[in-house]
Amino acid sequence: MIVVKDVSKQYGDFTALEDISLEFSNGLYGLLAPNGAGKTTLIKMLATLISPSSGEIQYNGENIIAMDQRYRELLGFLPQQFGFYKNYSPAQYLLYLAALKGIPKQQARLKIDELLAKVALSDVKHKKMKKFSGGMIQRVGIAQALLNDPKILILDEPTAGLDPKERARFRHLLTDLARERLVIISTHIVSDIESIANEIIMIKNKRLLYKDSVEQICDTLHNAVYETTVDFGQLDEFRKRHVLLSEKQEYGKMIVRFIHKGEKKDGWIPVQPQLEDVFLYEYQDEMIEGL
Amino acid sequence: MQIVWNEIKKILTWKSLLLLLIINCILYFFLIDFYIKHFPNGRPALDSYRLGIEMIEKYGPTMDDEEFKDFMKTYEVRVKEADRYLQTEKVAVAEGIDTYEKFNSYEWFKASKEAGELRDRLFFEDGTDLFWELQERSRLIGFYEGKEMYSSNATPAQLKRYEELAKEGVFGTYPEVAISNFRDYITNVAVAILFSVVAVMSLAILRDRTRHIVSLQYTARKGRNLLKTKLLAGFVSTLLVITGLLVIYMGLYSLNDTSMYFNVRVNTFIGNESWYNPTFFQYILFTIGGIYLVGIVFGLAAMGFSTIVPNTLTLLGAQIPFVRAFSFSACTD
Incomplete structure (x- = not known):
């Protein structure tokens, strides 16, 4: 079990994360927040790439920094920017990383074959990666994270560059993996984790906002998400007064999905809140700033 | 060991070997070729060379x-x-x-x-x-x-030393053509080797950083200790580059056919005052040792820069003054 205890991270005067406390046991956790919210900082601390400015992270009661090699032996990590050598083939590169992970060569070769088959790259295992698409590179990244059969798998934006089919395949893979290990996925794409995560962690204003199941997080908007039909002429006014989640044109009118926490009006149909609704609601200010 | 070998393979790629070839071809034709092609260079250098050999054959390394x-x-x-x-x-x-x-x-x-x-x-x-x-x-x-x-x-200290040497019968007697040629040759070889080492070693560590590979390396079992392994691999690669180039350049130098002079002591050559008085052969070995030393220092410095600078351009900018200063001082000495 990983316990994050009152962790803060500062870079000079800038605070990236403040007073975060979390607990992780086996299962799949989705770390969901917009870009720049501090997800990668938390991921980097969990991967021991950076140390907390205050607080500590423990694995089974032991500080992960102090565990050093013993912790990294348990760790599989896919960084946000997966780097590789263009002139290496996937097999060569995985063999290189396997050596760094302390896996004997013969054992590594077998594991590499198995993993490349799992990520559908067996056919190109000896081809140089410089000709690979973004999705293929990302699949190599996923394979490398699994090389040492990690107990803790941390994936930072793992679906970047994957097409919808690859994403679906990846979700299945993660579901299988999370049965017997701890998997933490950082993403800003709600659909990547909504259907597979046991728990969602959301960070807002450098602090922990939610750590709960999808259902419970969605419950925070219970009876607050509606759909209604709006004339084109009223749309601008409607946008100003409500948090719009989606807009769809149909038969010359607009069907809008929105959040309203006050009294329900006629013609508003209450709908089941989705994780994306919560995400859009909670980060509406940050997303407007980001535009 | 496997990790060291992997890191060496990353440094000594066919691309870096091609770069070595290009650098050395250019520098060979601009700086070094002359000292092989034109030795002894005209008259009376040729007569000087021949007389030196005659003296060694007749009188040995001293007269x-x-x-x-x-x-x-x-x-x-x-x-x-x-x-x-x-x-x-x-x-x-x-x-x-x-x-x-x-x-x-x-x-x-x-x-x-x-x-x-x-x-x-x-x-x-x-x-x-x-x-x-x-x-x-x-x-x-x-x-x-x-x-x-x-x-x-x-x-005054040097004069005292000259007097001591003169009393021992050590003074400039033998023609200096062989050792002067070697000095010029080895100086330019040192410049070529130095350029080669810096060119090959510079990107050794920076490359991983600019390609975002460090986070993968540091989260693997080996962790941050990999930096030490990279430095070790860089050191070994530096030795390999220096040794390879020295083998080639000393092989080329053997074409000058100066081995007859090897037992003559440095101070016995005209105009070659030295605090120590090694034989010409020992002198060659010392210069080779010196090249290894300077090469290793520059190789490690190149890797040092490689660990701190943000990109290749800065890396080149940071190193050019050092390499230029060394080349200038070597060529003017």
């Missing part, structure tokens, strides 16, 4: 007073040969330069056209080595008789 007498005797025999040669030349007889002594003391700046033509013919057209050889013998005799080292601009 004492008794041996010098023999050297003088040979000189006199060769002078007589020159006399006989001049007496067969009508122009020489007509101009009154029918002996080598007269030939030597002749006021050539006032020479008639015929005398000038005779001199040119003797030195440059007839293929006669005798007059070149005598000039060089005469120069060597002058140095032996002077029995002293050059002492211009010498500090």
Whole structure:
């Protein structure tokens, strides 16, 4: 079990994360927040790439920094920017990383074959990666994270560059993996984790906002998400007064999905809140700033 | 061991070996080729080289007073040969330069056209080595008789050392052509090797950083200790590059055929004062050791820069002053 205890991270005067406390046991956790919210900082601390400015992270009661090699032996990590050598083939590169992970060569070769088959790259295992698409590179990244059969798998934006089919395949893979290990996925794409995560962690204003199941997080908007039909002429006014989640044109009118926490009006149909609704609601200010 | 080997393979790729080849081809033709192609470079360097070999064969790596007498005797025999040669030349007889002594003391700046033509013919057209050889013998005799080292601009400590050496019978006697050629050659070789080492080692660590591979490496079991392994791999690669290039360059140097001079001590060569007095061969070994030392320092410095600078351009900018300073000081010394 990983316990994050009152962790803060500062870079000079800038605070990236403040007073975060979390607990992780086996299962799949989705770390969901917009870009720049501090997800990668938390991921980097969990991967021991950076140390907390205050607080500590423990694995089974032991500080992960102090565990050093013993912790990294348990760790599989896919960084946000997966780097590789263009002139290496996937097999060569995985063999290189396997050596760094302390896996004997013969054992590594077998594991590499198995993993490349799992990520559908067996056919190109000896081809140089410089000709690979973004999705293929990302699949190599996923394979490398699994090389040492990690107990803790941390994936930072793992679906970047994957097409919808690859994403679906990846979700299945993660579901299988999370049965017997701890998997933490950082993403800003709600659909990547909504259907597979046991728990969602959301960070807002450098602090922990939610750590709960999808259902419970969605419950925070219970009876607050509606759909209604709006004339084109009223749309601008409607946008100003409500948090719009989606807009769809149909038969010359607009069907809008929105959040309203006050009294329900006629013609508003209450709908089941989705994780994306919560995400859009909670980060509406940050997303407007980001535009 | 596997990790070190992997890191070495990352440094010594076919691309970096191609870069080495290009750098060394360019520098070879600009800086080094001359010292192989043109050794000994013209006259009297050729005579100097030949006389040096003759002296080593006859007297060994040093020449004492008794041996010098023999050297003088040979000189006199060769002078007589020159006399006989001049007496067969009508122009020489007509101009009154029918002996080598007269030939030597002749006021050539006032020479008639015929005398000038005779001199040119003797030195440059007839293929006669005798007059070149005598000039060089005469120069060597002058140095032996002077029995002293050059002492211009010498500090008191250096003068004291020269006196000590002179008392031991160590002074510049043997022709300097071989060691001077080696000094010029090895200086330029050192510059080529230094450039090669810096070029190959510079990107060793930066490359992983710019390609975002460090986070993968540091989260693997090996962790941040990998930096030490990278430095070790860089050190080994530096040694391999230096050794490879030295093998090639010393192989090329062997074409100069100076091995006969190897047992002669540095201070026995004219104008080669040294605090220590190693043999020419030991001197070669010292310079090779020096190249390894400087190469390793620059290789490690290149890797050091590689760990801190943000990109290749900054890396080049940071290193150019150091490499230029070394090249400049090496080439001007």
